[in-house]
Amino acid sequence: MTVPGQAPSRPPRVVVHPDKERMARATAARLITALADAQTARGGASVVLTGGRNGNALLAALAQAPGRDGVDWSRVDLWWGDERFLPDGDPDRNHTQAREAFLDAVPLDPARVHPMPASDGPYGADAASAAAAYAAELAEAASAGNTGNTASAGNAGNTAAPRVPAFDVLLLGLGPDTHVASLFPGHPAVREEERTVVGVLEAPKPPPTRISLTLPALRAAREVWLLAAGEDKAEAVAAALEGADPLRTPASGARGRERTLWILDEAAAARLPASARE
Numbered sequence: 001m002t003v004p005g006q007a008p009s010r011p012p013r014v015v016v017h018p019d020k021e022r023m024a025r026a027t028a029a030r031l032i033t034a035l036a037d038a039q040t041a042r043g044g045a046s047v048v049l050t051g052g053r054n055g056n057a058l059l060a061a062l063a064q065a066p067g068r069d070g071v072d073w074s075r076v077d078l079w080w081g082d083e084r085f086l087p088d089g090d091p092d093r094n095h096t097q098a099r100e101a102f103l104d105a106v107p108l109d110p111a112r113v114h115p116m117p118a119s120d121g122p123y124g125a126d127a128a129s130a131a132a133a134y135a136a137e138l139a140e141a142a143s144a145g146n147t148g149n150t151a152s153a154g155n156a157g158n159t160a161a162p163r164v165p166a167f168d169v170l171l172l173g174l175g176p177d178t179h180v181a182s183l184f185p186g187h188p189a190v191r192e193e194e195r196t197v198v199g200v201l202e203a204p205k206p207p208p209t210r211i212s213l214t215l216p217a218l219r220a221a222r223e224v225w226l227l228a229a230g231e232d233k234a235e236a237v238a239a240a241l242e243g244a245d246p247l248r249t250p251a252s253g254a255r256g257r258e259r260t261l262w263i264l265d266e267a268a269a270a271r272l273p274a275s276a277r278e
């Protein structure tokens with residue numbers, strides 16, 4: 001039995017594209033189809049965006065995609081899996097980069113765009129309070145059921161567990177150290193089982209202060225798509241797909257309730273056995 005909020009037993013699937021440009025274009029088409037299907041089934045759709053080069057390349061491809069009007073963007077909720085805790089508009093913020101790549105290209109409903117707080121916002125430099133505020137925003141959306149579906153996150157069986165929407169698609173980039181979102185190997189955030197969003201201090205990837213969804217929150221998504229391109233990711237991809245301990249290999253703990261999809265280019269797939277590919 002699959003317990004909401006816990007890793008399901010269905011194994012991840014792997015798709016490999018010839019190079020990172022074609023990977024971005026194909027993933028944009030795949031995302032358009034997934035969101036249009038979600039809208040047909042449930043009225044709205046929700047997607048969790050990721051920072052990093054592959055996440056931004058996907059958004060740029062989405063802005064250019066011929067089929068993008070197949071989605072009613074005014075009925076899409078956009079969330080973020082993590083954020084670099086910097087002032088609003090800082091060029092290194094994931095929100096700023098997403099805005100430049102995509103957000104201004106489609107008719108989104110501003111009320112359904114949910115950036116994580118900035119370090120010059122109401123919580124000042126207090127990343128923990130900013131994270132708690134984002135957790136509250138997620139919980140409110142979950143209880144309002146604004147995507148028509150919600151899921152528990154946190155300790156299974158605990159009815160007081162925090163909740164997040166059952167995101168239709170949650171996107172994650174992959175670090176060479178196997179981090180996803182801002183969950184770095186061995187860091188306290190990767191051990192979090194109760195809270196859905198945490199402040200992350202002393203991250204090994206700059207900037208050091210970040211906000212991140214936790215593994216239980218990531219696992220509330222219907223579908224988790226992990227994006228990796230380049231040979232520097234090949235070892236991390238192989239380790240995560242071998243099912244290594246998520247405390248040391250956070251990517252292996254990122255599973256969707258219905259599907260986990262690894263989307264790779266040839267270079268990132270180089271260390272996988274042929275049997276691991278679709």
Ligand SMILES: O=C(O)[C@H](O)[C@@H](O)[C@H](O)[C@H](O)COP(=O)(O)O
Nearest residue numbers: 051052053054173174175180181
């Ligand atoms: O804000 C961030 O830095 C990220 O969300 C981070 O988890 C990123 O996705 C990976 O480090 C992969 O980044 P690349 O795609 O640039 O390799």
